[in-house]
Amino acid sequence: MKKLLTTLCALMPLFGIAQAQEFTPEQLEQVKNVREQALKSNLSWQLLESLTTEVGPRMPGSENDKKAVKWAQQQFKTLGFDKVWTEPATFPHWRRHHEAGSIVTPSKQPLRLTALGNSVGTPAQGITAPVVMFNTFDELIAAPKNSLEDKIAFVNYRMKRHIDGNGYGPAVRARRSGAVEAAKKGAIGYMMRSVSTGHHRFAHTGASGYQAGISKIPNTAISNPDADQLERLINGGHEVAVNMNIQTEDLGEGTSYNVIGEITGSQFPEQYVLIGGHLDSWDLGTGALDDGAGVALTMAAAKHISEIAQPKRSIRVVLFAAEELGLWGAKAYFKRHAEQLDNIVAAAESDFGADVVYAFESNVAANALPVVKAIAQQLAPLNIEYVNANNAHGGPDLIPLNQVTNAPIFALHQNGTDYFDYHHTADDTLDKVDPRKLKQNTAAYAVFAIMAANAKTKLTGKGK
Incomplete structure (x- = not known):
């Protein structure tokens, strides 16, 4: 811990310079307000409770999967997202009966x-x-x-x-x-x-x-x-x-839908920060950790941003379909948007449970590192450490993106010590989620998304 504090102290002047270059004082005040709002709000918990209670398990192609798609569309609309739409994804339709x-x-x-x-x-x-x-x-x-x-x-x-x-x-x-x-x-x-x-x-x-x-x-x-x-x-x-x-x-080929909600940017609406998780789950539990939490906290993070200020660039929450059976929704999304992938200025997925975010890492071009360092400083009050390796891989639904382009990928690393105690079992239920930790996750994604959207420099991946 002493070594970490020494490193952070040494980096603080660089962080301060980065913030001044990339963000106005008004924008930094907005970041603080978004962080505080997310830490106080129960919205992410309410969304997770609703999804896991009113819909439950969401096996791709099942009746509950269809209900989840409708649930997500309605929630996006109720939360006031500027745009809400769906995109189809096909997958091998499989069922367990006994x-x-x-x-x-x-x-x-x-x-x-x-x-x-x-x-x-x-x-x-x-x-x-x-x-x-x-x-x-x-x-x-x-x-x-x-x-x-x-x-x-x-x-x-x-x-x-x-x-x-x-x-x-x-x-x-x-x-x-x-x-x-x-x-x-x-x-x-x-x-x-x-x-x-x-x-x-x-x-x-x-x-x-x-x-x-x-x-x-x-x-x-x-x-x-x-x-x-x-x-x-x-x-x-x-x-x-x-x-x-x-x-x-x-059951042959099945069809489900990626559900997408967007907060439209004020200056560069075609450019966007992509955050999200996968909407489907295995049939044994109710998919609270995998990946109801990711769905709820990214939806809530974007909502909290919209309550404070309209970002310069759009924030797009993508709830991917049929991840559990092979990333089928993600494959369909990035294939469908193949000609516009350069519009993604930052991408991060929450798909590792609901324990605290303990570290923040990027995978970006060198000229984008000042923005990364500025974001890291605003994440520090949430006890999130900056990892300076610049080698983030992102969540599983970002694998198809990584395969086709050098996108600006980010990882908000969650503590996964206990995650695989419950992963893909009947024990993946709402009671395994700590509401306080969920709030910290929500705040982290909100800070990351608003800053990536508002940065003076457009973030790009390595090699761009």
Whole structure:
């Protein structure tokens, strides 16, 4: 902490110069007012409560997904956004209908499992087979050909807990491609330890895929306590067999909608700051952390800005469709707007729960760094540290943007230490959100958005 304070003190003169160059005293007073308003307001909580209570889970293409689209349009209009519209996005329409599991030998025990997204189903009676355990996904890849015939593969890799969730990427490899690798070895089913840092007995779902020419086998995750149980049995020398019964359905191509609300800029309305989250959620919980919080706090942040002053550039809140099944709404949005991507002066997505924002990072051209430093100074009262690496990646829905252009990307890093305790489970519900922390997030996005919109310098990405 002492080192951090010393660094911040050393940077303060630079921050002060940056503010004077980029923002008028009146604009900085507006930033302060927006920050204070967001910290006092319950708007983001009210929006989140409404979405998770009145709509609930929002699986892409479901009736609740349709209700969520209507909900978002109405909320934008009620909040007084200048423009509100929708844009279609297609995606592979998938449903889970039933899931159950049990250990059959050496003794009968229930097994808490869930179908992974896009998984094929089992026969009506399920499948029963011996289990072969692998401690890592790489061990499964290295298994001999045909070594898993008539067996169920089980990858027991444990995700590591970290404030920035950096254990997610290594763990999710087994979710994304595990069924493919298991099928290559002859397996008739696939199970994995949930991509989770939790100790509760909830299985964590998530997107998975298949590969052309490789048999599609049922694809599941089991809760961490159940994975522990299997591990003890197998390491104790027992031959373990399980029954998995999942009933799913491939409904072909589905259509949902990105919902967009805009506060129109006074001087450069065609240029805009893009903030938002994804409107859909998995069907197990009510999608409070993933990503109801991101939806609510970005909507509220833009509303608070509009109450204080009209920004120079527009602020566009994009609620992306069908993120959970593969970023389909984001792909559609950036493809649709491909010829106007240079109009995006800053982009940030909130899709990592609702714990506090603890750090702020950019990925911008060198001439935009004075603006970044000025924003960082106004975020400091929210206990947000400036990360000077200038290598931000942004949220998942910004991946398609990063792939096609060097956009000015920002990250408002949230504390994700506990996020993967609840991620993609039935436990992702409103009670996991702390209203005070949600306010801090809202204030951070409001400060960031109004300053990016009002800066004298138009922000651009690296290489522009």
